[in-house]
Amino acid sequence: MQVLTSEKKKNEVIKKIVPNQKGRGRLKKIVPYLYILPAAILVFTFFVSSTIFTFYTSFTDWNGMGEMNFVGLTNYIELFKDGYFLHAILNTLIWVIAAFIIPVLIPLVMAIMIFNSRHGTTFKNLFYLPNAISPTIGSLIIMALLSTYGLPKLLGMLGFESLNQDWLIIPYVNTFVMIGAGVWQGIGTNLILYIVGLSNIPTDPIEAAKIDGASGFRLYKDVVIPLLKPTLVIVLLMSIIGSFKTFDGIWVMTAGGPYRTSETLAVTMYKETFVNGKYGYGSSVATVLSIIVLFISWFYLKRTFKGEEV
Template identity: 35%
Template sequence: MSNVWRRHRGWITPAIFILPAIVLFGVVIVASSLQSVWISLHEWDGFGPMQWIGLGNYEELFADPQFYTSLKNNVIWLVIFMLAPPLGLGIALLVNQQIKGMRIVKSLFFVPLVLASVAVGVVFTWVYTPQFGLLALLFSAFGASAPALLSDENLVTFAVVFAALWPQIAFCMVLYLAGLNSLSEDLIGAGRVDGARGWNMLRHVVLPQLTQVSFIAIAITAIGALRSFDMISVMTQGGPFGSSSVLAYQMYEQSIFSYRFGYGAAIATILFLIMLVFIVWYLNRIMRAEDRSA
């Protein structure tokens, strides 16, 4: 036994440390995902026996107008959330300056990140209240009445997305601050010698060194937009009339309140496939960009 250990300890030791994580990932993620796909092929209320219906849940889903409303809202979330990485980078560049009092400014921008999403949702629900919220105070200063954003089916999704965008910008800012603190001083010094200043320094020296950070920021932001749930649950519960619902909330609503776990699993499977397509496409673009720059 000792001879086997000595001959193979180069890979056995790392395998022992990695094995618990692999088992946990396999049980919690892979097995759960496969089980969700299996449940989506059944009619099930979560308690009694499952009844096989094949693709019946998917046929009903693609004929459901609410599914397309939720899908459209997910696209709106994704598009608006893509503002978070560039805005986070801009704020990170600002607060990274060696200016007196900048630490206080940096802490103010950091506040949304440490707040729970539920707390952010409650705060913005008050902000959007048309009778006495902060938005009402701003409109009243100009002699106008604030719109009831959370009651308007055409505006409610945008109101919720911009509320959720606030902590997402803070998250991207923290990522870029970490990236800025690890920049190569040699490359920056060489850029200064070559006359790079301002935009040219940012474009040709700083941003290429932040490629990996940008990859993480965009990927996490996109996944966060696609699986958005908590802000909607706190602020609108999918209303009015389902106009602010997204796929994740529709899945929750169908499974928990309507006791249609098979239908909810079908929505979860579609959402997983959308995320998978985006991740594969994004990774492919990143790999091609790295191959071209190599």
């Protein structure tokens, strides 16, 4: 009744604005688009225009203050000759490979274990709690735990003297430590997604499999996991996209050091642009990163909206 009343009021307003029947029909078609017009203007103003500006800047030698001189593909050519950039690509790939395994498998096992548990709500809240902490605060906590007065000192007191050092200043080791910190903070979201996916699985196939003798690992491998595949795809692709854009934790814990050995593409982009003042060069890094993320996002959206083809 309320919907009909609001629809009637809307038609009366349209009649007052446009007395012509044909004009009313056209206005009725346009009205829905007017609701999204403010959001579209904001997106174009703050996202599309910024993207176009960044793309153009990547073809200049702009330093953020002086004149923009067009240099063509020079920045991109230098980019792929730059050892720091190539190393950042390697580190980013390590993050992506880790995203294929750790944030996908660990929450899946945990979700299966606590799904039918009597204390499932308590475990969900417990594991989701780190996700409620900002990445900056989480990184500071990890730094405190891994300082020479934290976990390394405790291990040294237990007889592991070689581990009594600051792990965040050891090249390559710090990358895996930061991946672990990222998993600790992001595991809650994936866990909740898996639990929702398990809740939506129909019981009939599982009951039929149990009657046929399937149980334990075989039941989950042959029945539950295939039925959970749409959720698995979403979790996997979200983890991959997130790994490409990782910045906060790395910047707080190591700032890409020591000697720029722990930089990812996002950190290199920030450092070249805002620390070194090479806006044109930094924009070329941002463009390469954006192309990669857009491709992954397109793949993610395609799989999300065509789940039946997964």
